[in-house]
Structure formats: structure tokens, C-alpha cells
Amino acid sequence: MAIRIDGKLMSAQVLDDVATDAAAFYQEFGIKPGLAVVLVGDDPASQVYVRNKIARATECGINSFKHRLPADTTQEYLDRLVADLNADPEVHGILVQLPLPAHLDEERILTAIDPAKDVDGFHPVNVGALNIGKESLIPCTPQGCMIMLRKVLGDLSGKHAVVVGRSNIVGKPMAALLLQANCTVSIVHSRTNNPQLLTKQADILVAAVGKPEMIGPDWVKPGAVVIDVGINTVERAGQYKLVGDVHYAAVEPLTQAITPVPGGVGPMTIACLMKNTLTAARRLETQSRSGRQYAVMV
Ligand SMILES: NC(=O)C1=CN([C@@H]2O[C@H](COP(=O)(O)OP(=O)(O)OC[C@H]3O[C@@H](n4cnc5c(N)ncnc54)[C@H](OP(=O)(O)O)[C@@H]3O)[C@@H](O)[C@H]2O)C=CC1
Numbered sequence: 073m074a075i076r077i078d079g080k081l082m083s084a085q086v087l088d089d090v091a092t093d094a095a096a097f098y099q100e101f102g103i104k105p106g107l108a109v110v111l112v113g114d115d116p117a118s119q120v121y122v123r124n125k126i127a128r129a130t131e132c133g134i135n136s137f138k139h140r141l142p143a144d145t146t147q148e149y150l151d152r153l154v155a156d157l158n159a160d161p162e163v164h165g166i167l168v169q170l171p172l173p174a175h176l177d178e179e180r181i182l183t184a185i186d187p188a189k190d191v192d193g194f195h196p197v198n199v200g201a202l203n204i205g206k207e208s209l210i211p212c213t214p215q216g217c218m219i220m221l222r223k224v225l226g227d228l229s230g231k232h233a234v235v236v237g238r239s240n241i242v243g244k245p246m247a248a249l250l251l252q253a254n255c256t257v258s259i260v261h262s263r264t265n266n267p268q269l270l271t272k273q274a275d276i277l278v279a280a281v282g283k284p285e286m287i288g289p290d291w292v293k294p295g296a297v298v299i300d301v302g303i304n305t306v307e308r309a310g311q312y313k314l315v316g317d318v319h320y321a322a323v324e325p326l327t328q329a330i331t332p333v334p335g336g337v338g339p340m341t342i343a344c345l346m347k348n349t350l351t352a353a354r355r356l357e358t359q360s361r362s363g364r365q366y367a368v369m370v
Pocket residue numbers: 213236237238239240241242243260261262263267280281282283301302303304337338341
């Protein structure tokens with residue numbers, strides 16, 4: 073029987089620790105950790121994610137500041153908002169929900185966020201830190217995946233991990249963390265020839281593609297641990313439902329362990345966002361107390 077990796081349950085444990093931490097933080101510094109979430113436009117899925125993030129923050133004693141902006145927000149306005157949030161002492165973490173509308177420069181905005189407040193871990197300074205193995209703010213989704221993998225497998229040394237997808241927000245940081253954990257790492261993407269040749273060898277298979285149920289049993293080695301990052305909305309018999317990048321029903325019997333969608337990676341992502349907010353808050357408050365200011369903290 074395959075283990076169903078319960079992201080909902082595991083995230084509750086992470087959030088519990090964060091709540092304890094947030095209470096201790098409040099005792100120590102006299103303010104709550106603060107998270108600013110910026111949402112541009114009215115994509116319904118993004119609204120759901122942002123609502124979930126704010127609900128989880130409130131539950132664990134983190135202040136949240138929601139900034140909902142119209143789809144036609146100008147670059148100048150967004151730049152100004154990010155600068156204000158960088159300077160705001162009540163804000164320890166800043167998340168700009170992606171994707172942004174096409175007229176806005178995503179890279180420019182992510183680079184404008186103070187790396188010390190970059191709880192997504194998308195700023196080039198944090199990306200660089202991750203890739204040289206320095207403690208930093210680690211992207212939430214891959215961080216959540218690592219917690220789940222460690223729970224199931226313990227030490228990951230020597231495992232062959234195959235990541236399907238190479239985006240800056242999931243695939244690449246996932247591969248970096250697996251490498252850091254001493255896995256042998258392969259990355260499969262849309263130009264890979266015979267991707268199944270590689271995925272069939274994976275002890276650990278991480279799917280972050282954005283194609284509903286693309287990964288079938290012919291992609292998976294028996295006994296593999298499968299992490300499904302995909303969140304895809306599909307219409308089935310007139311109903312909308314969420315499915316992953318993995319065909320769960322067909323793949324599950326082959327695996328040692330597998331994450332479901334929903335209830336897998338998604339809730340862990342949000343829990344890790346709260347964890348990063350605490351990490352950022354502690355560093356910022358400790359530094360401001362000692363009167364030192366670093367441009368960059370890694
Ligand atoms: N659970 C969570 O917390 C999160 C879930 N997601 C979900 O994860 C999925 C991936 O997200 P994201 O990384 O942002 O997506 P992107 O669209 O940015 O990247 C998708 C990647 O998959 C690759 N790819 C596309 N088609 C194929 C194919 N047929 N074979 C192999 N590789 C392919 C692309 O390759 P190429 O680079 O060559 O184009 C690309 O690298 C989505 O479903 C998204 O909704 C995302 C973030 C968080």
C-alpha cells in the first residue's frame with residue numbers, strides 16, 4: 073500500500089510551530105510578525121490563494137496587510153507600493169502574487185523587494201544564496217516538498233531525484249534543494265527527449281509542469297516517492313475540480329508514497345510562507361534592535 077502524504081495534516085503541524093513561534097516573537101519584540109500580500113488584477117484562483125494565505129496568517133498570530141490593486145495598475149504605482157512596504161517597520165514579509173498582468177515587469181518588481189523581506193525567496197540575492205548553499209529565505213513550495221520528502225524518506229543522500237519543470241518559482245529551486253540534500257538530480261522540461269527514460273529511473277519524482285494528469289504509470293519507477301506540485305482546474309461532467317500533474321489513481325498503486333491534489337503540496341506552501349515570515353521578522357527585529365543595518369542578509 074502506498075503512503076498518501078497528507079499535506080493538510082503536515083501543514084497543520086508546521087503552522088502549530090509557527091503559532092508558538094509567533095507568540096514568543098510577540099513577547100520578545102512587542103509587535104506581531106507582519107506579512108504584506110499584493111494582488112494585482114482579479115484572477116479568481118489568485119484571489120482564493122490570497123484569501124487562504126491571509127486566513128492562515130491570522131490563525132497563527134501574524135498580521136497581514138492585503139493590497140488589492142486593479143488589473144490596470146501602473147508599474148510606477150507598484151514600484152511605489154513595494155518601496156513603501158520595504159520601508160514599513162510593521163511589514164516583515166512581502167509577497168507579490170504571480171503571475172502579474174502582462175504590462176508589468178515581474179523581474180523588476182521581484183528585484184525591488186528588500187531581500188530581507190522576500191518571503192517567497194524569489195529575489196536574485198536569495199536565489200544566489202540558495203544556490204551556494206547559504207541559509208536564506210527558501211521558496212515556499214520547494215521547501216514544503218522537502219519537508220514531506222524528509223518525513224517519508226529521512227536522509228535523501230544518493231537518491232536519484234527527477235524534477236519535471238524548470239520554472240524559477242518551482243522547478244529550479246526544487247532541484248537546488250535536492251542537490252543540497254545530496255541527491256543526484258535530473259531536470260526534465262519541454263525540450264527533453266524521451267522524458268520517461270529519465271523519470272522511470274527516479275527514486276524521487278517531483279512534477280511541476282502545469283499539465284493535468286500528464287504523468288501516468290509509464291513515467292514512474294515502482295517504489296518511487298512522487299510529489300505532485302501541479303494545481304490544474306479541469307471540467308469533469310460539468311463540474312470544476314482540481315487535479316495535479318500526476319494521474320493519481322493510475323500512479324498511486326506503483327509508488328512508495330505520493331501527495332494528493334488538493335491536500336498535498338498546496339497547504340504546505342502556505343505553511344512555509346508563514347515560517348519564512350517568522351524567519352524574516354526575527355532577523356529584521358534582531359538587527360534593528362542591535363542598530364545594525366545590512367543591505368543584504370544571507
Ligand atoms: N502547490 C503549490 O503550492 C504550487 C503549485 N503550482 C503549480 O505547479 C505547476 C507548475 O507551476 P510553474 O512552475 O509556475 O509553471 P510554469 O508554466 O512556469 O513552468 C512549467 C514547466 O514545465 C515544463 N513543461 C511544460 N510542458 C512540459 C512537458 N510536456 N514535458 C516536460 N516539461 C514540460 C516547462 O518547460 P519549459 O521551461 O521548457 O517551457 C516549464 O519549465 C502549475 O500547475 C502550478 O499551478 C505552482 C506554484 C505553487
